[in-house]
Amino acid sequence: MRLDSYRETWLHRTNPxxxxxxxxxVFFVVLFLHNPNVLINLSVGLLLLFFLYTGYPMKYLVLFFLPFFVIFVSTASSMTFFGQGTTTWVRWGLVHITKESFFRGMHLGFRALSFALLGLIFSLTTRPVYLFYSLMQQLKVKPKYAYSFLAGVRLIPMMIEEFQTVQNALKVRGADGGGIVNKMKRYAVPLLSQSIRRAQRIAVAMEAKRFSDAKNRTFYYQIGVSRYDVIFFVWMIGLIGLSYYMATVFPYFPVTDVR
Amino acid sequence: MQKGLKLTDILTTVVISIVFGIVYKLWGPFYYFVKPFGLHIDQLIYGMWFIAATVAFLIIRKPGVALLAEIAASSGEFIMGSEWGLEVLLYGVVQGLFAEVAFAAFRYKRFDVFVVSLAAIGSTIGSLIMDFYKGYIEALAPWNLALFLLARFVGAILISGVFASSLVKALEATGVTQLVRSASKEDFDQLNR
Structure with a gap:
């Protein structure tokens, strides 16, 4: 996901x-983190990275951030209302809020938030083309996979256009009613069949032009590793270390394990 | 015979999956729109996130396609900026892997509703393993957890099992699947007649 109005920051220059x-x-660190104090610090750090260094205007960033807030609330609420615990705070019908379930719910909310931030920071600062070229050059992903993905990403605008064409065609013919299953099929069949045909044609064209999976091929974009990668790595390690340190020195809650 | 998937297979799988990637992305807002109704109604529609694996496998019918499709669909969703961020990528890998196991259990020779539903169940188990680590689902009250599991399994079988296979039947009627499938035994029998 990219918009035109951004300035390039060091996050754009790190190797994808x-x-x-x-x-x-970092994802796995967060996955196995059960102390809400550490997690809150970590989320704040990622939030700083998001607002300061993705290079987008503030109004866009706030707009991107809105759905995350919904995710935060919706993730936190089921566990808060229906989780198990011993210290009861509120009991109302099926809803049973305990101290344990509340902290667990909040923890889950912050966890979802940090996963979402990691993903958004990545997709806002990475061009898909560079990502797949870098995967081929640094991680030795096979070219036939990487170029298939590149072709696929390139087709997204065409698919969206086709979707609108189908939508208009159905409207003109008065065929936009009916049950939800039929409706989904009416869209899915033309979109999928056209995609299959198009993929087929692209593959044939690529092979006709001698596309090969040879090991020592050349690349149009040469993607290397630079000092920005070191900065990024150190930034993340520093953030994790600082989150743990601050959580032991200035804890927000007396809870250290939400399980 | 070349070993593994050919360029055509990979490209077709990836392109189909990116169509589903768009669906996956749009499914996110729908999912958290349904969520406030409570009592895990949202889990009934969770199964949509497994559909790329089953549909792609039914179309191309080759080993490895289910896994590749689910990875491709989730990375499509990821690149478009999913609300769940990085986790969709890892959920995709695990879900694809478990769907693949279901197809492999029948040595990639059966393509009926039963096997597809089994793959949907496999993906559900994969997603539950991730939820177990990520969402502490075992800490929900027992009645609530049972409801959660039931809704997710039923939804997965209906969407990624039954609906996926009827969708592919409709696609077969257009004749487009013959472009990508390898020649079957019946085709050779036709020639020998």
Missing amino acids: SVKLLVMIG
């Missing part, structure tokens, strides 16, 4: 593969 791997690392 390195960025992805570091983020997957």
Whole structure:
């Protein structure tokens, strides 16, 4: 997802593969983190990265951020209302809020928030084309996979246009009623069959032009590793370390494990 | 015979999956729109996120397609800026892997509703394993957890099992699937007649 009005920051210049791997690392750290104090610090750090260094105007960033708030509330609420616990706060019908379920719910909300931020920071600062070229060059992904993905990403605007064509065609023929299953099929069949035909044609064309999976091929874009990757790595490690340190020195809640 | 998937297979799988990637992305807002109704009604529509694997496998019918499709669809969703961010990518890998296991269990030779539903169940189990680590679902009250599991399994079988296979039947009627499938035994029998 990219918009035109952004300025390039150091996050745009980090190597996409390195960025992805570091983020997957942070993902697993968050996955096995059960202390809400640490997690809140970590989320704040990611929030700073998001607002300061993705290079987009503030009004866009706030707009991007809105759905996350909904995710936060919806993720936190089921666990808060229906989770198990011993110290009852509120009991109202089926809803049973306990101290344990409340903290667990909040923890889940912050976890969802940090996953979402990791993803959004990545997709706002990475061009898909560079990502797949970098995957081929740094992580040795096979070209036939990477170029298939590149072709697929390139087709997205065409698919959206086709979707609108189908929508208009159905409207003109007065065929936009009916049950939800039939409706979905009416859209899915033409879109999928056209996509299959198009993919087929692209593959034939690529092979006709001698596309091969040879090991030592050349690339149009040469993607390398730079000092920005080191900065990114150190930034993340520093953030995790600082989150743990601050959580032990200035904890927000006396809870250290929400399980 | 070349080993593994050919360029045509990969490209077709990826392009189909990106169509589903768009659906996956749009399904997100729908999912959290349904969520406030409570009592895990949202789980009934969760199964849509497994559909790329089953549909792509039914169309191309080759080993590895289900896994590739689910990874491609989730990375499509990821690149478009999913609300769930990075987690969709890893959920995709696990869900695809479990769907693949279901198809492999029948040595990629059966393409009926039963096997597809089994793959949908497989993906559901994959997503539950991730939820177990991520969402502490085991800490829900027992009645609530049972409702949650039931809704997710039923939704997955209906959407990624039954609906997916009827969708592919409709696609077969257009004749487009013959472009990508390898020649079957019946085709050779036709020639020998």
